[in-house]
Amino acid sequence: DAGVTQSPTHLIKTRGQQVTLRCSPKSGHDTVSWYQQALGQGPQFIFQYYEEEERQRGNFPDRFSGHQFPNYSSELNVNALLLGDSALYLCASSRADRHNYGYTFGSGTRLTVV
Amino acid sequence: AQTVTQSQPEMSVQEAETVTLSCTYDTSESDYYLFWYKQPPSRQMILVIRQEAYKQQNATENRFSVNFQKAAKSFSLKISDSQLGDAAMYFCAYNFNKFYFGSGTKLNVKP
Numbered sequence: 742d743a744g745v746t747q748s749p750t751h752l753i754k755t756r757g758q759q760v761t762l763r764c765s766p767k768s769g770h771d772t773v774s775w776y777q778q779a780l781g782q783g784p785q786f787i788f789q790y791y792e793e794e795e796r797q798r799g800n801f802p803d804r805f806s807g808h809q810f811p812n813y814s815s816e817l818n819v820n821a822l823l824l825g826d827s828a829l830y831l832c833a834s835s836r837a838d839r840h841n842y843g844y845t846f847g848s849g850t851r852l853t854v855v
Numbered sequence: 856a857q858t859v860t861q862s863q864p865e866m867s868v869q870e871a872e873t874v875t876l877s878c879t880y881d882t883s884e885s886d887y888y889l890f891w892y893k894q895p896p897s898r899q900m901i902l903v904i905r906q907e908a909y910k911q912q913n914a915t916e917n918r919f920s921v922n923f924q925k926a927a928k929s930f931s932l933k934i935s936d937s938q939l940g941d942a943a944m945y946f947c948a949y950n951f952n953k954f955y956f957g958s959g960t961k962l963n964v965k966p
């Protein structure tokens with residue numbers, strides 16, 4: 742049973758560019774959440790998708806957007822990249838009816854903006 | 856606003872000994888969930904233990920146990936019989952619809 746799969750594992754982009762990160766949830770999960778983890782810090786909530794809609798959003802600018810597909814997979818898009826966007830981006834999946842039983846996290850995408 | 860504080864940036868423990876990692880949180884909610892996650896160099900967050908706020912009994916998972924003090928908003932993790940494989944970053948997290956994570960504690964295990 743595959744867990745959460747994220748791609749790519751590493752990415753280097755230039756300031757001002759746009760990037761798309763992808764996440765496939767664990768089998769049986771229907772909700773995907775995205776987190777940004779800066780170096781030496783804990784993850785911070787970006788947003789959560791369920792039924793192809795953004796359900797909740799953290800304190801991130803509109804440059805951060807997402808999408809969820811009918812197969813529950815999700816994309817995180819970041820426009821006009823800044824140096825401060827360099828971080829590990831984690832995807833976590835869960836079941837909408839069992840959120841608090843814990844989420845399954847992927848291994849993340851390491852984004853470096855130069 | 857919900858916040859999670861881990862006041863120990865780094866800790867060390869001798870193999871086979873016991874170590875306690877501290878965590879405090881702030882919330883106005885009464886029904887929520889608390890977690891400890893382990894993040895090894897592989898980067899994946901691994902669930903260590905979970906506590907439901909409405910349960911008074913402290914959660915245990917093999918060598919891992921918590922001391923949950925709801926009134927004090929404290930949620931510490933005790934690791935007994937520490938093993939080399941326990942070395943990692945440990946994050947305390949509060950969950951009420953979404954996760955709020957602390958800044959983490961790096962645990963070193965000495966052979």
